[in-house]
Amino acid sequence: MLPLSIKDDEYKPAKFNLLLKLSSWFRxxxxxxxxxxxFSFLCLNLSFAFVELTYGIWSNSLGLISxxxxxxxxxxxxxxxxxxSVISRWRSNDSFSYGYVRAEVLAGFVNGLFLIFTxxxxxxxxxxxxxxxxxxxxxxLLPVSVAGLLVNLVGIFVFxxxxxxxxxxxxxSLVWTRSDNITDFLYGLWSVSVCVFVSVCVCLSxxxxxxxxxxxxDQYTPGKGSSKQIxxxxxxxxxxxxxxxxxxxxxxLLMQKYDLMIADPICSMLIALLIGVSVVPLLRESIGILMQxxxxxxxHVLPECYQRVQQLQGVYNLQEPHFWTLCTDVYIGTLxxxxxxxxxxxxxxxxxxxxxxxxGVRQLYVQIDMAxx
Amino acid sequence: MACGPNRVRLLCMLSLTFGYFIVEVxxxxxxSSLSMLSxxxxxxxxxxxLVVxxxxxxxxxxxxxxxxxxxxxxRAEVMGALVNAVFLTALCFTxxxxxxxxxxxxxxxxxxxxxATVGAVGLLVNLLGLCMFHGHxxxxxxxxxxxxxHGSKNKKAKTSQNAGNGSTVxxxxxxxxxxxxxxxxxPTNELNCNDDTEVQMNGNTHYEEMDAQQxxxxxxxxxxxxxxxxxxxxxxIVVINSLIFLFVWRxxxxxxxxxxxxxxxxxxxxxxxxxxxxxxxxxxxxxxYLDPTLxxxxxxILLYTTYPLLKESALILLQTVPKQINIHRLNERLQRLNGxxxxxxxxxxxxxxxxxxxxxxxxxxxxxxxxxxxxxxKDFFHNEGIHxxxxxxxxxxxxxxxxxxxxxxxxxxxxxxxxxCGTADKQSSEKKVSGDSRSGAADPxxxxxxxxxxxxxxxxxxx
Numbered sequence: 001m002l003p004l005s006i007k008d009d010e011y012k013p014a015k016f017n018l019l020l021k022l023s024s025w026f027r028x029x030x031x032x033x034x035x036x037x038x039f040s041f042l043c044l045n046l047s048f049a050f051v052e053l054t055y056g057i058w059s060n061s062l063g064l065i066s067x068x069x070x071x072x073x074x075x076x077x078x079x080x081x082x083x084x085s086v087i088s089r090w091r092s093n094d095s096f097s098y099g100y101v102r103a104e105v106l107a108g109f110v111n112g113l114f115l116i117f118t119x120x121x122x123x124x125x126x127x128x129x130x131x132x133x134x135x136x137x138x139x140x141l142l143p144v145s146v147a148g149l150l151v152n153l154v155g156i157f158v159f160x161x162x163x164x165x166x167x168x169x170x171x172x173s174l175v176w177t178r179s180d181n182i183t184d185f186l187y188g189l190w191s192v193s194v195c196v197f198v199s200v201c202v203c204l205s206x207x208x209x210x211x212x213x214x215x216x217x218d219q220y221t222p223g224k225g226s227s228k229q230i231x232x233x234x235x236x237x238x239x240x241x242x243x244x245x246x247x248x249x250x251x252x253l254l255m256q257k258y259d260l261m262i263a264d265p266i267c268s269m270l271i272a273l274l275i276g277v278s279v280v281p282l283l284r285e286s287i288g289i290l291m292q293x294x295x296x297x298x299x300h301v302l303p304e305c306y307q308r309v310q311q312l313q314g315v316y317n318l319q320e321p322h323f324w325t326l327c328t329d330v331y332i333g334t335l336x337x338x339x340x341x342x343x344x345x346x347x348x349x350x351x352x353x354x355x356x357x358x359x360g361v362r363q364l365y366v367q368i369d370m371a372x373x
Numbered sequence: 374m375a376c377g378p379n380r381v382r383l384l385c386m387l388s389l390t391f392g393y394f395i396v397e398v399x400x401x402x403x404x405s406s407l408s409m410l411s412x413x414x415x416x417x418x419x420x421x422x423l424v425v426x427x428x429x430x431x432x433x434x435x436x437x438x439x440x441x442x443x444x445x446x447x448r449a450e451v452m453g454a455l456v457n458a459v460f461l462t463a464l465c466f467t468x469x470x471x472x473x474x475x476x477x478x479x480x481x482x483x484x485x486x487x488x489a490t491v492g493a494v495g496l497l498v499n500l501l502g503l504c505m506f507h508g509h510x511x512x513x514x515x516x517x518x519x520x521x522x523h524g525s526k527n528k529k530a531k532t533s534q535n536a537g538n539g540s541t542v543x544x545x546x547x548x549x550x551x552x553x554x555x556x557x558x559x560p561t562n563e564l565n566c567n568d569d570t571e572v573q574m575n576g577n578t579h580y581e582e583m584d585a586q587q588x589x590x591x592x593x594x595x596x597x598x599x600x601x602x603x604x605x606x607x608x609x610i611v612v613i614n615s616l617i618f619l620f621v622w623r624x625x626x627x628x629x630x631x632x633x634x635x636x637x638x639x640x641x642x643x644x645x646x647x648x649x650x651x652x653x654x655x656x657x658x659x660x661x662y663l664d665p666t667l668x669x670x671x672x673x674i675l676l677y678t679t680y681p682l683l684k685e686s687a688l689i690l691l692q693t694v695p696k697q698i699n700i701h702r703l704n705e706r707l708q709r710l711n712g713x714x715x716x717x718x719x720x721x722x723x724x725x726x727x728x729x730x731x732x733x734x735x736x737x738x739x740x741x742x743x744x745x746x747x748x749x750x751k752d753f754f755h756n757e758g759i760h761x762x763x764x765x766x767x768x769x770x771x772x773x774x775x776x777x778x779x780x781x782x783x784x785x786x787x788x789x790x791x792x793x794c795g796t797a798d799k800q801s802s803e804k805k806v807s808g809d810s811r812s813g814a815a816d817p818x819x820x821x822x823x824x825x826x827x828x829x830x831x832x833x834x835x836x
Binding site: 073121320367 | 411414417421440441443444448449452455456460463464477687691700701719732733740743747767768
């Protein structure tokens with residue numbers, strides 16, 4: 001009798017694989033400190049945005065709804081950074097012979113582009129409001145802005161550098177309602193309850209972050225430079241928001257004390273310019289890497305190395321050197337050496353590798369061309 | 374000239390769009406219409422996209438290598454395409470935001486006639502742009518490099534047999550303008566599209582240059598085309614919306630009795646009371662919701678068409694193996710070549726368009742037979758369409774008959790993570806060098822001892 005065996009493995013439902021994939025991603029996020037931070041901050045931001053959205057729909061306030069969507073827009077930048085930090089750790093395969101390490105450079109670049117777009121958007125909104133002052137809405141934005149500043153402070157604590165607060169579109173509408181807000185704030189009992197509700201949410205997210213910080217151990221520490229681009233992009237986003245908050249406060253003061261209505265649009269335009277200017281270094285670096293430029297840190301070292309290689313015995317000439325950055329601190333180089341037919345190729349090869357490894361180029365491809373006699 | 378038409382088209386479109394942007398701004402100031410102002414900013418973003426594409430085209434013409442950019446600026450076009458795609462996505466996002474705002478708080482159009490005419494003029498401008506860039510829309514040129522390289526490879530094989538070491542200079546002349554010594558920096562000639570010095574080496578380099586340039590600029594032009602398409606769709610929606618508004622909507626006018634049921638008014642809290650006199654109400658409410666719905670529809674179309682461009686340019690920038698190359702099969706066929714013992718660290722990536730670069734370590738028997746093996750390998754890669762290759766030879770030492778796939782550049786353990794060859798050799802190299810003499814363990818520059826080890830081995834082998 002032939003044994004009848006049904007292999008259940010082949011008939012697994014697709015849903016099981018999805019759960020498996022999700023859990024493996026989640027584990028991967030929790031493993032690395034940077035991605036843990038990003039994830040917790042993303043959760044905080046998302047929860048705050050949802051709170052704002054629900055409150056806005058409930059009180060039918062246009063400014064709050066649009067501001068919550070601006071926050072979602074910022075969340076996508078955080079999401080891009082998180083995705084990049086997870087993806088860049090995947091192993092190489094047939095399609096990606098270098099692995100996925102370039103993802104972080106790309107994420108930094110895309111973040112920079114989003115920031116420029118946001119700056120452009122704020123600038124255009126500022127121009128619109130300067131040319132046509134909007135109606136003053138009765139919106140209770142003060143408790144929301146207080147909570148936003150809280151989120152900013154949490155961000156400062158989490159990332160140890162900057163904080164990510166509420167988004168920029170809000171500041172523009174905030175100032176116009178400033179004079180109304182004081183009266184509103186003095187009025188409503190329920191605005192205080194909203195405040196309480198929002199701070200409860202903030203505390204909840206804070207506790208989530210603390211839980212992540214102290215409960216999950218560091219399984220392995222990544223190289224220091226490996227997430228530099230991502231963090232730089234996120235940090236710039238945070239700085240942009242901080243600038244926004246500062247600008248709002250300044251313009252509100254100007255408006256209340258000196259009654260300068262024009263202060264608000266001018267502030268938004270200044271903020272937009274500042275954001276644009278601050279993004280330039282990140283963009284320049286990522287563009288340099290993506291354009292296969294010679295690594296800037298090697299700019300002075302390389303001519304020296306070329307000289308040393310050309311002085312090796314048997315080497316006639318060094319041709320077509322190409323050195324480029326794969327990702328932060330990983331440099332790859334190719335070059336061609338014209339050697340005498342009787343030269344000791346093995347020795348030349350190992351010496352060349354030695355010279356360039358001292359300079360910091362780990363992956364080197366040296367092609368040997370023998371000169372015709 | 375290959376560069377000419379693209380630049381001319383871009384400049385034309387740029388001037389048209391910019392002029393139209395000025396017109397919209399002026400009209401919006403005259404009529405003090407906010408929607409016109411926001412639409413003019415959309416036009417401004419279009420101008421910026423065109424500027425980005427133009428800059429990318431200008432940069433990518435500088436195919437000569439410079440001191441800092443040894444590959445030239447060819448990648449600029451891929452970057453231009455990515456920037457355009459990302460801007461389009463961000464623009465779609467903001468349109469979604471505005472559409473949702475309109476859903477929650479519908480707004481009437483103040484002067485539909487004016488909006489309709491301005492929208493129609495904008496549509497004309499965009500249709501003109503679409504016609505200009507239509508030739509570059511996805512899949513316009515069927516320049517499969519496989520087909521093209523067959524024509525040139527025969528000639529290339531002949532010339533590479535003639536010149537001994539000139540063949541290496543040949544290939545990279547195809548790729549970038551060559552500069553021999555690293556210390557020199559030649560000034561780039563911007564207007565020189567077809568580089569004459571590159572033609573002199575090989576007659577058909579000229580065609581490859583043009584073809585490669587067209588292929589990579591195709592990506593950039595696709596980005597521009599998609600942007601103009603998005604704008605055209607936007608103008609279509611503006612026109613349709615304003616026309617429907619003009620003919621279907623019954624406005625309230627200056628009637629005091631009229632109330633607008635579609636717009637939730639914060640101030641007036643009128644109770645819905647059936648016993649009151651029937652008031653006049655403004656026109657059918659669905660008209661106000663037409664605009665955001667059409668906007669969402671347009672956003673889905675745009676995202677659907679932008680996604681392939683985004684994916685393609687991102688994959689190139691992530692250094693993927695080009696999709697037309699099967700690296701596994703290539704590896705197998707390479708290993709079957711005469712004289713090739715093993716291959717490792719094979720990397721193939723795309724610089725831009727059809728310019729593909731490959732690097733590998735190849736293990737061979739000895740230096741004397743190496744030059745023929747090298748020629749065979751180069752020809753093999755040329756057949757595949759990869760014209761810029763750097764092959765590092767590694768020669769078998771007397772002791773490593775059994776471990777064919779491992780790196781020959783031996784190293785002590787602390788160098789292993791820094792080696793070009795991966796972790797596969799880590800354990801075996803540990804075993805290998807355990808018997809060798811080691812210099813001070815505190816020495817951070819380990820390859821020094823590596824050189825010594827190799828030298829001693831060679832001294833032994835020569836005995």
